[in-house]
Amino acid sequence: MNHRPLHSGWILSSERTGEIPASVPGCVHTDLLAAGAIGDPYLDDNEHRLAWIGRTDWTYRTSFTWEPDGHEHTDLVCEGLDTVAAVTLNGVLIGETANQHRSYRFPVRHLLREGANELVVRFASAYAYAEARRAELGERPGAYDEPYPFIRKMACNFGWDWGPTLVTAGIWRPIGLESWSGARLAEVRPLARADGHVRVHVRLDRPSEEPIVVTVGGVTAERRLDGQAGVVELRVPDPELWWPRGHGEQPLYDLAVRLGEQEWRGRIGFRDVELDRDAFRIIINGVPVFVRGVNWIPDDCFPSRVTRERLAERFAQATAAGVNLLRVWGGGLYESEDFYSLADELGLLVWQDFPFACAAYPEEEPLRSEVEAEARQHVARLAAHPSLVLWCGNNENLEGHADWGWQDKLAGRSWGAGYYHDLLPSIVAELDPTRPYWPGSPYSGAPDLPPNDPARGTIHIWDVWNREDYLRYAAYRPRFVAEFGFQGPPAYATLRRASSDDPLTPGSSHQKAVDGQDKLLRGLGDHLPRPETFDDWHYLTQLNQARAMAFGIERFRALMPHCMGTIVWQLNDCWPVTSWSAVDGDGRRKPLWYALRRAYADRLITIQDGEAALVNDTGEPWTGELRLERRGLDGRPLAKEVVAVHAAPRSVLRVALPPSVATPDDPARELLTARLDGAATVRGYAEDTAVAYPPAACDAHAERVPGGYRVTVTAASVLRELALFPDRLDPDASVDDQLVTLLPGESAVFEVRTARELDPAALTRFPVLRCLNEEVRT
Template sequence: MSTYRPLHDGWTLHQAGGDISGVPATVPGCVHTDLLAAGLIEDPYLDDNENRLTWIGRSAWEYETVFDWHDDGHQRADLVCEGLDTVAVVELNGVEVASTANQHRSYRFPVRELLREGENTLRIRFASPVAYAEARRAELGERPGAYEAPYQFIRKMACNFGWDWGPAVVTSGIWRPIGLESWNGARLASVRPLVSGDGRVEVHVTVERATDAPLTLTAQVAGVAAETVLAPGEREAVLAVGVPDPRLWWPRGYGAQDRYELIVRLSGQDGEAGEDTWTGLIGFRDVRLDRTGDAFTVVVNDVPVFVRGVNWIPDDCFPARITRERLAERFGQAVGAGVNLLRVWGGGLYESEDFYDLADELGLLVWQDFPFACAAYPEEEPFTAEVEAEARENVIRLAWRPSLALWCGNNEVLEGHADWGWREGLGDRTWGAGFFHGLLPAVVAELDPTRPYWPGSPYSGDPDLPPNDPARGTLHIWDVWNREDYTRYGDYRARFVAEFGFQGPPVHATLRAAVSGELAADAPLVLHHQKAQEGNAKLLRGLGEHLPAPRAYDDWHYLTQLNQARAVAYGIERFRAQAPYCAGTIVWQLNDCWPVTSWSAVDGAGRRKPLWYALRRVYDDRLLAVADGAVAVINDGPCPWAGELELLRLGLDGDPLAKETAAVEVAPRSVVVIPLPDPVAVPGDPTAELLVARLGDRRAISFFAEDTQVTFPEAVHDAHAEVVEGGYQVTVTARTLLRELALFPDRLDPAASVNDMLVTLLPGESATFHIATRRQLDPAALTSSPVLRCVNEVRP
């Protein structure tokens, strides 16, 4: 029987060759969080403190702890490092054990002969990751990338060096658990179950042995077991288990997430080896890509899935702070917004076990990028060996996860090489093609043939084709944010949109907490929390003719948040209406890693932006989308949707001007497009009329002109707030049309949240909002600006 002892206590941090010494260190953790806890640095997330902390990434650091050890009779003892960030030398009792240079993999070092009775000293020296990457760049030659930082020359989370939504806080530290594992005879070195939807499980097992005695391996699931004996010297085996008529694992919205416990045991004969056990909750399912006619359709258990996805970035620049509870909150926000897939973006990490376990539990498909993003990567040794080692480890680690739907080689590297002017500067230098078209697909084919591999995103399916072709494979759309009005989304006929998005500022309470000075769109500290090139100018340009120009901070904050929500919703509606030709959208992005103006739906403090509420509407199973003279009736649910579609042309005062009806029946997982009859499609005065489409309890409201041309009446309403259990209930009754009504209770209580927003009310209609808060709030403040907002209160 093996024993595991965490080595998380008693650590101190020292700056090599510097003035900082003896700082208490938290393990798992990193230098930044240790210095912050000791009061030696200001919070890098606040104001522009980040600018004064770049020295941390340019320094070398040492972690040291002393622990007691006593001989417990085990033959072997291994130092198990689940994550070292990044360029490290490990010493035990003054003897160098190993050196590392890869954040994306774990390490196991045999140290039994180095351990002493009583006190033992463990020291881990971290070189400057910035200096290391710069040295590799000087050695191998410059490679182009999206940013000046040399992140492609080190196997480390790329966005740690700064991104257009993230700060440059280049970390070092013991970022995942570390401990001693002692064992006798043999241990399970790796367990790789390959699971099929027909109930078959092939369990590929590798053992490490310290004995030549025969070993027994068993695998059991759902009462069915298989057994084999490893003869002396044998280290590998495959156990096949078949479960008759298994209950399948399905993505959320398509069925239940049934999982079965798989138990793999290793034991010796006659007590000559200890016992080792691996357990995991597997799900029976099949996944493939349908590429018929250049399509890109995710198919689970032979059922095509329309992907309603979001891109995922690391939820904190300091990943050791991300708990299972925090991930559960983010995943709950994703599920609440109708999401069925998370794309783990290539500038981040292979995520934690908690991440994939929650995805398995909730039925969230996972698209896993290998960690390469937006740069040309060198393929020279030892870089290639490190890439292979991390890929093999993580493919084995994740191959049995039912939520994992796709391995993807990289983010935007193929596009960069083809379209960003890299080739001339690269010459004959390597840039990663060998990884994406050779090494990585070979590793996946060998270790995880149960799911597809895709070389990169965007990608059209062939190295000789333009990678970002809407008609083939996966598409990234960034001309909208960078140059075009968001109505440009309507010009695309896309197979699968894997990235697109629009910026908006974080929730007011988040920005207020992060910025100590003036809150204004152009205030220096506010601009520091905007990392996109010309980001604020693009925010204002993006308002276009859609919304009035803001006069002050409160209007800027509301209108740019609203415009973000509208832009993304506009794109999703049009792409969903193209189903099944278009087989999915993955919005950039769900989350943030710090308080920043960005493309996220949930800001860096975990607060939901207006975009989140828009996603919940347009990612619903049932959606009415008015566009291009028609109504798309979108039914992505498991049951037919039938009824009478009511189409009304109204004046802004709510008076009916024309009415049409049509009987519709939409099969499950399908779309029906209903052309608008002329009486409702053609307004008498586009600036003074609107269109309402209703089917059952779903409604869509569309205006014939942009908001800046519509002759909105002055916003008049009755609003009443009353105390209810858990907070307040706010009821708003419209006396005139109220366009995009929203409540922002965080302005009164940073912890307060609202259940709904972006509601348009016709005259005489009412809406009730529920405010969750533990504080006593001023009812008058809850029912007036800037807490209660609508578009037609904003006057030019």
């Protein structure tokens, strides 16, 4: 077999732009940007200025030479065409496509010429296609007035409450010629169990007399197929089991499948996954796993720019924050091989939504056949990955049909139920019976039950943020929270890059959520003071986001094992925007990320309802002396209690606060601290707006160290929620910690990573160094 990429020499054209060089893989927006024909779509209001791109037809054209290579067949393999494409070779139409989510293979041997050949891919407007299908099939309700349910394309391309409307077109994944002779390995689908049993399903494009030879873990088996499909079975003795991070190691085994000179190679892991549908618990190798998850959206509106290195950076941010699961959200994509292989290596569980989100989807042709084709391709493609533990039918469509007034608007028209309750589960059962399927999220386990019932299945919590104070999280007693979030602006350097406003204002940040700016301020409630300047707005709304999410996570983790998972909305962003993310669109960690790291720690102390809840999500008991202190803001100890504790593995121990520390003499002038081993927490007895904080006073100095600076802060007064923002001085600078509370006499050391020479004094001054009780002074 011979594969030849066709990634060079492409020209992009349209009636509006003329011809410009094109990069493949890529898309129209990135090509226009590289040619200087448009401004960066992520800056200022360029998103709106560039709306014409999604309503324009585009042509990609290249020429290549070809010589006979001795093989019987040659195919043009298109791994990703976005989206409505007509492909011609040497003037002959060889195929038409209308699905970004699948690949295509076209036989072209009979059309190839010795010497020069011309390949043309014409993309029609995705808007025009989707709107035409809508006119044929009838309107469907959804969260946005966009036609995304009528085309198999990344839904968030059409805009979301965190994402821009940038409707793309282009050859977004590799394209090339593949030559072969005899029979071809059309599909390899290995399914592995924890007992070492491996069933390798093989499909050929035509019968072969040659045997299929499978090798894994030093064991080899072979079989000659009867026809074009069959299974080769083998057993690896005493395999090392693959575990999610925090529960064990992630050994991976090389697996090779050979047919003559052809070879498919991949890696598998031995593990079993079950879903306890009554309690909604994910069970790996017989062990229930508390999910410390984050929702994942496409990391860029232009996915061809998302490299393995970028994914590795984002995954490292997730794992460093204590995350053990990524939910690939239904308004995005089936992600790349790099995505799932990195998850395999790191022990990150993957919950994979099928790409349906927040709308009623028609089930008529040609959409139904496209859905089936893409689902079959990706269920088979991803079968080898041990990290993938759940297929989910959709995001919020079952809830939409039940609770958002869709039924009257639909007037009996199809809305996707046949996909979620019939087609998709049947495909998963046929092709990947080693993994559970769940029809959607939120979902309570049966079509006749309220989808968003906290007592069953998965729920999404959005009354908080939209209407309620974040303390309302305490009113929930859920089984599993698959979405909940609170907004905060991006890092200062990200906002500064994305906006030409001078000076910056709260309105300088992209804000796509309905009433988002008002909700940010309303969400401060009685928790934090009202900002008077941009700097205060930026700090206080970021702090409030971090606090809100930490409060919710801690409440739900303390309910373990009744509640067995939280999946925060969201880990990442695709552009610079005020959103629910912990890592902003430029890859910078927001204060929420640091709060997430604390709330998702293996061992957590949280103060709730007159108790200290000790959450021990490790395989070892947590034993020691819990030290509880009631202290004045001046640092004076007012009461101290020591409690011997023993929290069993994977458990929560609740300890009633002794009266001496449970009730303050003066809530406005006291704090509660709790410490056990390396875990600690500081809690106020009153909301910060009611606390009589003194003006901040400290000794702060910065010194140059290899790789950056070390900033040491020693408190002369209480310093509440001390934070350091070095990106205000260097956009590439980062800091190892945020949101630290110090009592008088206590110190904190911040490690700042930067390659630049900075003014050390600036690292110790407002607004780079600041805390809740006014600016920090040296």
